[in-house]
Amino acid sequence: MMRTVLHLVRALEVRPVLSPVAGISLRNFDGPQDIDGWLDIRRRAFCDEGLPIRDWTAQDFAMEMMSKPWWSPKHLWFAETALPDAQGARAIGAVALAMRRGERAVRDRTQAGMSERRGVPVVHWLMVVPQWRRRGVARWLLAALETACWDAGYRQVALETHAAWTAAVAFYRSMGYV
Numbered sequence: 531m532m533r534t535v536l537h538l539v540r541a542l543e544v545r546p547v548l549s550p551v552a553g554i555s556l557r558n559f560d561g562p563q564d565i566d567g568w569l570d571i572r573r574r575a576f577c578d579e580g581l582p583i584r585d586w587t588a589q590d591f592a593m594e595m596m597s598k599p600w601w602s603p604k605h606l607w608f609a610e611t612a613l614p615d616a617q618g619a620r621a622i623g624a625v626a627l628a629m630r631r632g633e634r635a636v637r638d639r640t641q642a643g644m645s646e647r648r649g650v651p652v653v654h655w656l657m658v659v660p661q662w663r664r665r666g667v668a669r670w671l672l673a674a675l676e677t678a679c680w681d682a683g684y685r686q687v688a689l690e691t692h693a694a695w696t697a698a699v700a701f702y703r704s705m706g707y708v
């Protein structure tokens with residue numbers, strides 16, 4: 531099994547354009563009641579991706595997300611359908627914005643083109659359940675994250691993914707990550 535980790539990056543040159551998907555809306559994390567929905571998306575999104583990942587509990591979510599210094603409900607987006615599915619779920623995709631500390635952010639607007647030590651924004655846990663793929667949901671989620679980065683003055687977004695996650699690699703490349 532290919533365990534190569536890919537480090538990808540995109541320079542933002544203009545404010546990203548959001549392209550909404552019919553029948554879907556985006557919203558931010560709204561409290562602990564959203565944790566199960568997020569865990570469910572993670573389970574469904576990664577179960578057939580070649581490189582299996584360990585199932586997370588709500589405690590893992592609290593440790594890996596909510597206790598991190600970068601955490602904010604505004605840094606986690608959900609994509610959801612207007613109507614619930616047979617299990618009552620509406621959330622079908624998600625992405626989080628983490629911050630890698632201690633590196634120089636490139637071309638910071640507030641510093642008139644200078645860099646400063648305030649971390650690099652990182653795409654964290656982008657995922658869409660299989661039934662909703664190839665409809666532009668991830669493109670919209672990622673553009674929402676990139677827009678938030680742009681508006682906060684960041685001009686570069688980074689991420690790590692696995693070479694074995696071929697859909698993700700194709701997706702990120704199509705979004706301009708190199």
Ligand SMILES: CC(C)(COP(=O)(O)OP(=O)(O)OC[C@H]1O[C@@H](n2cnc3c(N)ncnc32)[C@H](O)[C@@H]1OP(=O)(O)O)[C@@H](O)C(=O)NCCC(=O)NCCS
Binds near residue numbers: 576657691696
């Ligand atoms: C990667 C992932 C989030 C993409 O979600 P998605 O909603 O299907 O992506 P989009 O519909 O927005 O795709 C936008 C473009 O990306 C490219 N793309 C997306 N999936 C692709 C695939 N399987 N093969 C080739 N290109 C792909 C295409 O260019 C696509 O545009 P098109 O459909 O008009 O050709 C989804 O496949 C997923 O959840 N995978 C499992 C979880 C994962 O690996 N996450 C990343 C962890 S770092």
